[in-house]
Every structure is written in structure tokens, then in C-alpha cells.
Amino acid sequence: MMLFGIGIGVLVGGGLLTLVLKKSAGINKLGMASVVAGNVFVIVAALLGLSGRYAGEVYQFFLPLPVGAVLFSLSPLSSFFLLIIAVVTGLAAVYAPKYLAHYGEMPWRFKAHWLLYNLLAASMMLVVTAQNAVFFMLAWEGMSLSSFFLVLFQNERTKVRRAGWIYLVFTHVGAACLLVMFALLAQVSGSFDFDAMRAAAAGFSPGLKAAIFVLALVGFGMKAGFFPMYVWLPEAHPAAPSHVSAVMSGVMIKTAIYGIVLTLGLLGGGQGTELWMGWTLVVLGLVSGIFGIAFAAVQQNAKRLLAYSSVENIGIIATGLGVWFIGMASSNEVLARLGLMAALLHTVNHALFKSLLFMGAGALQLATETLDLDRMGGLLKKMPRSGLAIIAGAVAISGLPPFNGFVGEFLLYSSVFAQGFGSSLVRAVYVIAILGGLSIIGALAVFTFTKLVGTSLLGEPRTDHAAHAHEVPASMYVPMLVLAGLCLFIGLFPLPVMSALKLVLADSGLAVVGQLPSGIVSSLAAMQWVAFALIGLIGVFALVRSRVLSLHKVENTSRHKVGSTTWDCGYHNPTPRMQYTASSFAQPLASFAQPLYSPHRDGSIGPDLFPAPVARKISFPDLILDRAIKPMYSWISRAFETFSIIQHGNTHWYVLYIVIALLAVLFWSFVI
Amino acid sequence: MNDILAKLLPLVVALVFAPLAMGIIQKVKAFFAGRKGFPVFQMYRDLYKLMHKGIVYSRSTTWVFRLAPLLVLAVSLIAVAWLPLGGLRGLFSFQGGFIFVAYLFGLARFATLLASLDTASAFEGMGANREALFAILAEPATLLAFAALILTSGNSSLWGAISWGQESSFAEFGVVPLLALVSFFILALSENSRIPVDDPTTHLELTMIHEVMILDNSGPDLAYIEYASALKVWFYLVLMANIITAIFSISGWAQILAMFGFAFLLAGIIGVVESSIARLRMKKVPDFIGSAVAFALLALVLEGIL
Numbered sequence: 001m002m003l004f005g006i007g008i009g010v011l012v013g014g015g016l017l018t019l020v021l022k023k024s025a026g027i028n029k030l031g032m033a034s035v036v037a038g039n040v041f042v043i044v045a046a047l048l049g050l051s052g053r054y055a056g057e058v059y060q061f062f063l064p065l066p067v068g069a070v071l072f073s074l075s076p077l078s079s080f081f082l083l084i085i086a087v088v089t090g091l092a093a094v095y096a097p098k099y100l101a102h103y104g105e106m107p108w109r110f111k112a113h114w115l116l117y118n119l120l121a122a123s124m125m126l127v128v129t130a131q132n133a134v135f136f137m138l139a140w141e142g143m144s145l146s147s148f149f150l151v152l153f154q155n156e157r158t159k160v161r162r163a164g165w166i167y168l169v170f171t172h173v174g175a176a177c178l179l180v181m182f183a184l185l186a187q188v189s190g191s192f193d194f195d196a197m198r199a200a201a202a203g204f205s206p207g208l209k210a211a212i213f214v215l216a217l218v219g220f221g222m223k224a225g226f227f228p229m230y231v232w233l234p235e236a237h238p239a240a241p242s243h244v245s246a247v248m249s250g251v252m253i254k255t256a257i258y259g260i261v262l263t264l265g266l267l268g269g270g271q272g273t274e275l276w277m278g279w280t281l282v283v284l285g286l287v288s289g290i291f292g293i294a295f296a297a298v299q300q301n302a303k304r305l306l307a308y309s310s311v312e313n314i315g316i317i318a319t320g321l322g323v324w325f326i327g328m329a330s331s332n333e334v335l336a337r338l339g340l341m342a343a344l345l346h347t348v349n350h351a352l353f354k355s356l357l358f359m360g361a362g363a364l365q366l367a368t369e370t371l372d373l374d375r376m377g378g379l380l381k382k383m384p385r386s387g388l389a390i391i392a393g394a395v396a397i398s399g400l401p402p403f404n405g406f407v408g409e410f411l412l413y414s415s416v417f418a419q420g421f422g423s424s425l426v427r428a429v430y431v432i433a434i435l436g437g438l439s440i441i442g443a444l445a446v447f448t449f450t451k452l453v454g455t456s457l458l459g460e461p462r463t464d465h466a467a468h469a470h471e472v473p474a475s476m477y478v479p480m481l482v483l484a485g486l487c488l489f490i491g492l493f494p495l496p497v498m499s500a501l502k503l504v505l506a507d508s509g510l511a512v513v514g515q516l517p518s519g520i521v522s523s524l525a526a527m528q529w530v531a532f533a534l535i536g537l538i539g540v541f542a543l544v545r546s547r548v549l550s551l552h553k554v555e556n557t558s559r560h561k562v563g564s565t566t567w568d569c570g571y572h573n574p575t576p577r578m579q580y581t582a583s584s585f586a587q588p589l590a591s592f593a594q595p596l597y598s599p600h601r602d603g604s605i606g607p608d609l610f611p612a613p614v615a616r617k618i619s620f621p622d623l624i625l626d627r628a629i630k631p632m633y634s635w636i637s638r639a640f641e642t643f644s645i646i647q648h649g650n651t652h653w654y655v656l657y658i659v660i661a662l663l664a665v666l667f668w669s670f671v672i
Numbered sequence: 673m674n675d676i677l678a679k680l681l682p683l684v685v686a687l688v689f690a691p692l693a694m695g696i697i698q699k700v701k702a703f704f705a706g707r708k709g710f711p712v713f714q715m716y717r718d719l720y721k722l723m724h725k726g727i728v729y730s731r732s733t734t735w736v737f738r739l740a741p742l743l744v745l746a747v748s749l750i751a752v753a754w755l756p757l758g759g760l761r762g763l764f765s766f767q768g769g770f771i772f773v774a775y776l777f778g779l780a781r782f783a784t785l786l787a788s789l790d791t792a793s794a795f796e797g798m799g800a801n802r803e804a805l806f807a808i809l810a811e812p813a814t815l816l817a818f819a820a821l822i823l824t825s826g827n828s829s830l831w832g833a834i835s836w837g838q839e840s841s842f843a844e845f846g847v848v849p850l851l852a853l854v855s856f857f858i859l860a861l862s863e864n865s866r867i868p869v870d871d872p873t874t875h876l877e878l879t880m881i882h883e884v885m886i887l888d889n890s891g892p893d894l895a896y897i898e899y900a901s902a903l904k905v906w907f908y909l910v911l912m913a914n915i916i917t918a919i920f921s922i923s924g925w926a927q928i929l930a931m932f933g934f935a936f937l938l939a940g941i942i943g944v945v946e947s948s949i950a951r952l953r954m955k956k957v958p959d960f961i962g963s964a965v966a967f968a969l970l971a972l973v974l975e976g977i978l
Contacts, residue, residue: 378792380734391736391786400779401772413771416819417828428976431823432969435815442775443811446782447804454789454800460732519767519828526766530750534776537746538739545742545892552724560726560891566791567730567888569877580789580797588805592958 001059003048004074004129007041007086008122010034015118024105028097031114035093035121042086042125049079052503058131058195068134068192072126077265077507080344081128081258084351088250089121091479092243095359098473099243102366103154113153113241120146120247127255133182133192140178143255144171144223147248151240163232163239166625170232174222178259181215184208185266194266201268209267213277216263217284224256226318227288230311231625234295237307238371242362245303249310250355254347257317264325265507273328281322286437288315291623293444297451298586298597298620302361302371305452306354309397312441313350316409317343319437323415330420334517337505338415341516344501346408349490353396353405356483360390363476364456367469373455373582375466380457382469387457389480394449396487399442402531404490407524409438414520451585460576492531494524583618590620598627679763682910686752689932690906691715691899693939700943715902722895730888732792740787741889741896747780748903755910756831758917758931759838759924767828770818774811777863780900781807788885795877799884802954806869806881809961810862816968817855821915824848824975837918838927848978851971853915858964860908860942862957864901867946869957879951909935 014034021027048054054074061070074082096117100110123142130136148171152164186192188208189200204212218229225233233253237245264273292311299305323339326332363386364379365371380387396403416434421427461467471477490497498516515521554560568574590597603616621627646657695712702709729737751773753763785804788796818830825833837849862869865882877884886897913934922930952960 378732380736395779395782398778398782399775400782401775406775410768410771414768416823417767425973425976428972431819432816432972435819436812436969439774439812439815440808442778443804443808446778446785446807450782450785450789450800450804454786454797458734458736458786458790459792459797523766523768523772526764526769527772530764530772534743534746534750537749538742541742541745541896545896548723548892549726552726554724554726554891557726560728562729563731564728565730566732566793566796568793569795569887574793576792578794579792580794580801585797585801585804588801588954589808592805 001045001054001057001074003041003045004082004125005061007038007045008125010038010041011118011122011125014038015115018111018114021111022107024101024107024110025097027107027110027114028100031110031117032093032097034114035118036090038118039086039090039093039121042082043090045074046079046083046086049074050076050083050500050503052076054079055503055507065132065134065138068132070135071131071193072129072135073131074129075507076503077258077261078129080501080504081254081347082125084254084348085121085124085128085251088351088355089117089124089247091482092246092250092355092359093117095246095362095476095479096241096243098475099241099362099366109153113150116146116150117244117247120150120252124252124255128258131194133186133194133197136194137175137179137182140175140255143252144168144175147244147252150244151236151248153241153244154239157239160239163235167232167236170222170229174219174229177215177219177222181212181219181263184212184215194262197266198268201266204267206274209274212263212267216260217280220256220259220263221284222256223259224253224314224318225288225292225311226284226314227291227311228624228628230288230292230314231622231629233310234299234304234307234622235625237310237358238301238303242303242358242365245306246355246358246362249307249358250351253310253314254351257314257321257343257347260321273325275326275329278322278325278327278329281318281325282433283322285315285318285320285322286433286441288312288318289437289441290315290444293441293448294593294596295620295623297444297448298590298599300373300582300586302364302373302452302456303358304371305373305448306357306361309445309448310350310354312445313346313354313397316412316438316441317346317350319434320344320346320408320412323412323434327418330422332418332420335415335418335420337516338411338418338520340505341498341501342408342411342415344504345411345490345494345498346405348497349396349404349408349487352483352486352490353393353403356389356393356480356487357397359476359480359483360386360393363472363480364390366472366476368463368465370463370465373452375463376456376461377459377463377466377576377579378457378461379466379469383457383471383477386472386477386480389477389484390457391453392484392487393480394453396484396491398445398449400446401527402488402491402534404487404494407491407494409442410523410527411520412438414523417519447589451582455580455582455585459579462576462579462581492528494528495521498524587618590618596623679761680753681760682755682757682762683749683753685757686755686903686906686910687749689935690752690902691719693906693909693936694902696936696939697905697943697946700940701947704944704947715898719895719899722890722898723892725891727891727893728888730791733787733790733888736783737787737790737888738893740783741893741900743783744780745896745900745903747776748900748907750776751907752903752910754830755907756834756914757910758914758927759835760928761831761835765829765831769829769831770822771815774814774818777904778807778811784885788888791888793888795880795884796887798878799881802881803885806862806957806961809958809965810859813855813859813961813964813968814863816965816972817852817859820848820855820968820971820975821852823972834914834918837915838921838923846978848971848975849915849919851967851974853912853919855964855967855971856908856912856915857938858961858967860905860912860938861945862961862964864905864908866942868949868952868960871951874951905939906935909938912938 018027058073123139126139154160185197189197222229289312296305296308320343327336396405399405399409416431600619694715785800788800822833825836827833870881
């Protein structure tokens with residue numbers, strides 16, 4: 001527990017200490033060092049907490065609050081999220097200095113950045129450990145505000161300011177819902193302490209539970225990015241510096257997942273759930289998943305694409321939570337365990353591969369000075385190490401074996417074999433939803449990430465910048481390779497990781513105890529062997545290939561050649577411009593699903609007699625922001641404009657209004 | 673020891689007979705076209721010839737392009753090793769195995785797509801694009817059809833479902849396995865780039881899907897890919913033959929004969945289908961694969977009602 005306190009202290013102190021330094025390089029180094037040092041303490045504390053060392057203990061810090069107290073605990077559930085936060089913020093901090101260096105010499109901005117970055121890390125850690133609603137909301141606000149200012153790093157750009165504004169609005173609408181929710185809970189239970197709320201939960205009426213569930217879903221959903229509340233993600237992530245996007249998408253939105261799990265605990269664990277809550281989460285999760293990845297598929301901006309894909313992954317996590325709720329409500333232990341395990345596992349997995357991919361996008365941006373996939377190409381040859389990490393991340397996020405993304409999805413898939421759905425028709429609906437939804441998400445993810453990798457890393461460079469790109473410094477690609485290694489490790493050895501999660505499931509608030517079904521354990525074990533066999537077979541085939549090539553002495557003859565031109569159907573002089581771009585890759589999908597995308601086309605390819613240079617741009621307006629929220633607000637503002645006839649600037653008219661108002665009030669009181 | 677040998681048998685049979693099935697398909701097509709066609713054993717010779725050639729690598733390509741053929745063949749090998757062959761159990765079998773195998777095919781698809789984008793060729797990019805697009809419908813169809821088949825029997829693995837079907841006859845469940853079978857037949861055409869989705873023998877790159885993605889592969893690499901495609905065709909043929917023998921409850925030695933009989937018969941039917949209809953326009957392909965989704969959905973709903 002001391003370790004955790006020291007860790008938070010080092011984070012905050014280090015952030016403040018950067019203020020006294022003068023040189024950018026020194027500031028960046030100190031900032032990084034303080035995050036790494038602080039996180040080492042936190043990681044040790046979290047590992048101890050994960051082993052159940054501090055289970056059931058609640059600590060109070062002497063700092064008094066106006067309402068409530070600074071209560072926190074390192075229960076296995078809190079420690080689990082703490083570990084993810086500490087690992088990802090630490091690796092992102094190692095990545096940050098060289099990335100920040102490309103902005104130039106701007107000491108004050110870096111000072112502010114590190115102070116805010118450390119505060120963001122510390123406040124996220126407090127969010128997942130807080131045991132008092134007031135303290136929780138303070139930490140939550142600290143997290144929202146520090147990340148808001150981090151997004152505004154390049155605040156001289158209009159687009160960045162706009163993105164920050166959208167983020168601020170959404171995050172506070174969400175926080176408002178949470179305030180109402182905690183106020184309701186406090187009113188019924190008579191205390192802001194989570195323990196008191198848990199104790200009072202048994203007496204909650206179904207209506208109150210429903211209200212709390214909906215408020216939690218909207219409030220936390222705004223932060224997590226459920227459909228249709230995801231709007232800020234594709235705006236804020238591209239605007240922020242890449243390591244900040246990595247932290248925001250990798251771990252910050254996961255604090256909302258923690259929030260939902262926490263709320264269920266507050267509702268009294270399994271007794272608090274009802275069947276409709278579970279189905280709501282499953283439907284919401286699958287819809288988020290499909291819409292998120294469908295929009296990711298057509299993006300040309302690498303980070304915007306990744307932001308949409310976060311919506312997809314949050315959807316998969318929400319589906320897992322929904323399966324858990326369904327299991328709890330129908331006292332189906334197998335289903336409950338599978339759902340929660342899948343949700344938690346996918347939370348770790350997404351934190352790993354999404355932060356990896358955001359760092360990768362930052363590396364590509366540094367090398368080519370753009371995030372536009374249509375202006376990249378051929379970068380794997382220039383940046384072999386970061387390229388390798390990005391490819392590993394892409395395979396992992398597409399949910400393909402032998403990487404970690406597959407394991408979480410497999411657990412969800414396996415839930416279709418569970419028994420006890422009541423009627424077999426309900427089961428058929430469940431099977432269709434899970435199998436159909438997840439497989440469409442999976443296929444779209446393959447579409448999206450082959451596009452991302454294929455157009456940025458493979459092929460030929462499309463611009464001079466891309467042609468002269470260089471590998472990023474080791475401090476940037478090493479964190480990415482570490483993350484890629486972790487993805488592969490969880491994919492190859494899922495069982496140890498899952499047994500480490502057993503205590504988290506059994507955490508006091510959740511009480512999902514017992515073993516995973518033996519069928520699933522043996523499936524995972526068998527898949528592990530097949531994965532090794534796959535790797536072995538690849539090795540054997542590679543060996544055979546090189547043996548037959550040397551055996552038949554074709555090497556060094558004209559029949560064997562390395563470095564010829566690509567066969568382009570008889571055309572001998574292909575240019576990089578003839579390659580498929582990210583936009584051309586997306587075009588058929590966009591035309592098949594026209595109503596979903598309603599692509600916006602600028603410029604035309606006219607049927608002129610003589611060909612002339614033309615510019616054509618295609619963009620995909622967001623379904624919610626550009627096609628629902630913006631039209632709605634412009635309608636509202638138009639509606640209010642009709643009132644402008646009474647506002648014309650003549651003082652005597654305004655005095656007349658006051659007289660009319662007074663008379664009306666007098667008349668009103670007279671009548672009453 | 674005998675046990676392991678028996679488990680390896682489906683794999684060995686696949687490795688030996690897969691190219692023959694390809695030969696049968698082309699022989700049937702040749703017959704309908706009024707040609708003599710090349711011998712049914714031609715593919716073995718082609719593979720042998722390709723293994724003796726050198727490889728030409730474009731300077732655009734990277735290690736991704738060299739890895740893909742190895743991965744694709746490894747995946748096909750594992751898939752046919754998993755598939756039961758009549759009364760013979762596959763090399764491994766576990767709950768949800770079909771999901772794992774479907775995702776392994778997904779991994780192979782991922783590698784093929786990246787390898788084709790690696791060549792920087794406009795044609796290969798186009799093929800990759802189409803392949804990725806049509807997979808959006810083919811993936812759910814595959815999983816739903818498998819699920820209908822397996823859940824009908826109350827089992828959780830394909831081996832369990834097939835052996836259950838052979839003992840107590842799928843016929844009891846009437847139309848469900850039949851609908852899954854139809855779904856798999858459509859998938860067999862679309863996933864193996866057959867007419868009406870794709871034409872493996874056309875000379876026009878613009879109309880291709882799968883063949884155009886491997887334009888730049890040569891020598892042993894091409895042999896690996898061709899062999900992997902043959903194994904994938906075999907995978908679908910045996911899968912369908914399994915369902916048919918289970919529907920008719922054929923067991924014992926007759927079952928082994930029936931397996932081969934149905935597998936080669938289905939190869940012939942694919943040849944007939946390919947000879948009798950034209951390739952669809954690209955815009956119509958999603959409708960065709962979508963019908964596989966529809967049949968699988970119908971099977972699952974009926975399974976729920978019955």
C-alpha cells in the first residue's frame with residue numbers, strides 16, 4: 001500500500017519538478033523518468049494486489065474532503081486495471097521524448113505536457129482504486145480535464161481546438177449522468193462510501209436499479225465510446241500527440257469499463273442484474289462493434305481509423321459484459337464466467353495492441369510527416385522494426401490466432417455452447433447474434449487492418465517523404481516491440497494469464513467464483529499446441545524451400561531472381577501511383593453500403609475532350625456527429641431564430657416587455 | 673501408436689488425393705467444353721515441376737511476401753488434419769474447433785492479402801480488395817453453417833456432430849443439415865474461387881479475385897500456394913461428404929468408400945456447375961454469398977424451433 005502511495009507521489013512530484021527545468025530535452029527526460037519510476041512502484045503494488053494480498057482492506061488518506069473521505073483499496077479488480085494503466089502509461093512515456101522532440105524546442109509546452117501527463121496517469125490510478133463516490137468523481141474529473149488539455153497540445157490549430165471542444169462536451173455530459181447516479185445511490189444508502197452502497201443494495205427497488213443501470217450506461221458509455229456516444233473518439237484521438245492517443249484509447253476509456261463493472265458491484269453483484277440489462281449490453285456491444293469497424297474500414301487517416309476501431313473493441317468488451325449479466329440474471333454460472341473473463345481479457349488485449357498501433361501511427365507520422373495512408377507506402381523496408389511491431393499489432397487486433405485478440409473472442413464464441421437458455425429459440429437468437437456479429441466484426445477487421453498495413457508499410461512509397469523515411473529511434477520502437485511481444489505471449493499462453501484473472505473474477509463486488517468449464521480449458525490447451533505446430537510447419541516449409549532451391553542449383557541462374565520488377569500483366573514500367581490506395585481499397589465497400597456511409601465527393605472527373613489535371617476528394621461524414629447531432633443542433637438554432645423578431649434593440653420595446661411580464665405575473669397571482 | 677496413425681489418416685489421404693480432385697473438376701469442365709482436357713493427374717506433375725524452378729522476387733516485396741505461401745500451406749495442412757474423414761477422427765478435435773479453423777483460414781487470408789499488396793501491383797491490390805470484401809459475408813456464413821450443424825446434434829465439436837449423425841442419423845432433424853450442406857456448397861464455390869464467383873482459368877486479370885493475387889508468385893512458392901488451394905478444395909469436399917454420409921447414416925467400411933465416392937462426385941458437380949453457368953458480375957457476387965448466409969440463418973432458426 002505504501003508502494004502505491006509512493007508511486008502516486010513520484011508521478012505528481014516528477015510532473016511538478018519538470019516546471020523548474022529550462023531545456024526541452026531535460027524536461028522530456030525528467031518527465032519520462034518520473035513516470036517510469038512512479039509506475040514501477042505502482043506495478044509492484046498492483047501485482048501484490050492481484051495476488052489478493054490487499055483484498056478486503058480499505059485505506060484512508062488523511063487529506064479531508066468537504067464531503068466524504070479519501071478512501072481507496074487495492075482489491076484484485078482494482079489492481080487488475082491498475083496494472084494495465086501502469087504498464088501502458090509507462091511504455092508510452094518511454095516512447096514520448098523522441099516523439100515530442102519533433103515538435104521542436106518549446107519548453108513551456110513540454111512542461112505543461114508532462115505535468116498533465118503525470119496527472120492523467122495518477123488520476124486514472126486513483127479512479128480505479130477509489131472507494132468513495134466523491135473521491136471517485138474528483139479523480140474522474142482530474143482524468144477528464146488533464147486528458148482534455150493534453151489533446152490541446154497543438155492548440156494553435158483550429159482542428160485541434162474543435163476536437164478538444166467536442167471531447168470536453170461529451171465527457172461532461174457523461175460526468176453529469178454519473179453525478180446523478182452517485183447522488184441517487186448516496187440518497188438511498190445514506191453514504192458516499194462504496195461499501196455502504198453495497199450493503200444497502202439488497203433493498204433497492206427494480207425501478208431504482210434500472211435507473212442506475214441506464215445512468216451508468218450513458219455516463220460511462222460517453223467515456224468508453226459506445227454507439228452512439230463514441231463521437232469524440234475519432235475527433236480527439238487524431239488531434240492528440242500519438243503517445244497521448246495511445247494512453248487515452250488504450251487505457252483511459254477502459255476506466256469506463258471499470259466503472260460499469262464497479263456499478264454492477266454496487267448494485268449488489270449478481271443479485272442486481274436483470275435479463276434485459278444483459279441483452280441491452282449485448283446488443284449495444286455488437287452494434288458498437290459493427291458500426292465502429294465499418295467506419296474504421298473507410299478511413300484514410302491512420303489515427304482516425306484506429307479511433308473507430310476502438311469503438312469496435314469497446315463493443316466486444318461490452319458484449320462480454322452483457323454475456324456476464326445474462327449469465328448472472330439467469331444463474332448460469334458458465335455463461336457468467338465466460339462473459340466476464342472474455343471482457344477482462346479483451347480489456348487487457350485491447351490496451352496492448354491499440355496503444356501499440358497508436359504508437360505505430362505516430363512513428364509513421366514522424367517518418368512521413370503525414371497521417372494520410374494515401375501518402376505512405378513501402379515503409380516496412382525503411383522502418384523494419386516499427387513495421388514488424390505494427391504488423392504484429394494488426395494481426396492481433398484482427399482477432400487472428402496465434403495472437404491475443406483471438407483468445408478473448410474465442411471465449412465469447414464458446415459461450416454459444418453453454419446450456420440453460422430457457423427456450424431453444426432464445427438460444428438460437430443468442431447464437432446468431434454472437435456468431436454472426438463477431439464474425440462480421442472479424443472479417444471487417446481483416447479488411448481494415450490489411451488496408452492499414454498494406455497501404456502504409458507495403459508496396460512502393462507514394463510520396464517523396466515516404467521514399468526518404470527513416471526508422472524511428474530505439475526509444476520509440478522498443479516499447480512497440482515490447483507490446484507486440486506481450487500480445488504474442490498472451491496469444492500463445494492464455495491459460496496462465498486466465499488463471500491470474502481468477503481472483504479478479506472472485507473479487508468481493510463480482511463474486512464470480514469457480515473454474516472455467518473444462519471443455520474450454522482443454523480447447524485452449526489444444527489450440528496452444530496447434531499454434532506451435534503452425535509455427536513449426538512454417539519453419540519446415542521455409543527449410544524445404546531453401547533446400548530445393550539450392551538442390552536444383554537454380555540460384556544464381558536466370559531462373560531465380562531477386563529484385564526484378566513486379567509483373568504487371570505485360571506492362572514493364574509500373575509506377576507507385578498505380579497501386580491501390582487506402583481510398584480505392586475502401587471504395588467498393590462504400591458503394592455496397594452506400595446508405596451507411598453516404599460518401600461526400602469533392603471535385604469531378606469530367607468527360608473533357610482533353611485530359612487535364614483533376615483533383616478529387618472523398619470523405620465519409622460521421623454517422624452520428626455529422627448526420628445526426630449537427631443537423632439536430634442547426635435545426636434547434638433555426639427554431640430559436642424565429643424568436644429573434646422580439647429581439648431588435650429598441651429600448652422602449654424592452655421596457656414594454658417588462659411591463660407586460662409584470663402585468664402577467666400580477667394577473668397570475670390574482671387568479672391563483 | 674495405431675491410434676496416432678489412425679488420427680493421421682485423414683491428413684495423409686488429403687495430401688495424396690487433393691490434387692486428384694482438382695484434376696476431376698477440370699476433366700469434367702473439359703468434357704462439357706467438348707475438349708479432351710489434360711490428364712487428371714496433371715496437377716501432381718505441375719507441383720513437381722514448380723518445385724524444380726527458381727523464384728522471381730520483385731524488388732517491391734519484403735519478407736511478408738516470402739512468408740505468406742508458407743503460412744497459407746501450413747494453415748491448409750492443419751485444416752485438413754482437423755477434419756474428420758467419415759469414421760476416422762481428425763488429428764485433433766475440441767470444443768469450438770470450427771471457430772479456430774475458420775480463424776486460421778482468416779489468418780491465411782490476412783497473409784495472402786498483405787503479400788499481394790506487397791507487390792505494389794494495381795491488379796493484385798484489386799484482387800486483395802475483392803477478397804477482403806467478399807469475406808465479410810463468407811465468414812459469418814461459415815461460422816453459422818458450422819454452428820447449425822453442430823448444435824443440432826447437441827455436440828460442441830464437428831467430430832462429435834458427425835459421429836453422432838452417423839449413429840442416429842441426421843435425417844431425424846430433416847432439413848437442418850441439408851440447409852447447412854447447401855450453405856457449404858455455396859461457400860465451397862466462393863471460398864475456392866470457382867465460377868460463378870471467380871474464374872481460376874480466365875486470362876483476363878481484371879475479372880479475377882484469387883488468381884490475380886498470386887500473379888507474382890513463382891517456383892516453389894507457387895507450388896505451395898497451388899497445393900494449399902487444392903487442400904482447401906478437398907477440405908470442403910470432405911466436409912460436405914461427411915454431412916451426406918451422416919444424413920444417410922452410412923457406417924463401417926461402406927462409409928470409407930462412400931466418403932471417397934461423394935467427395936469425387938461433389939468435385940464432378942462443381943465441374944458441372946462451373947461449366948453450366950457464367951461468372952457473376954462483381955456487383956452480384958455479394959448476393960450469391962449472401963444466400964449462403966441466408967441458408968445458414970434459416971438452418972439455425974429451424975434448429976431453434978424444432
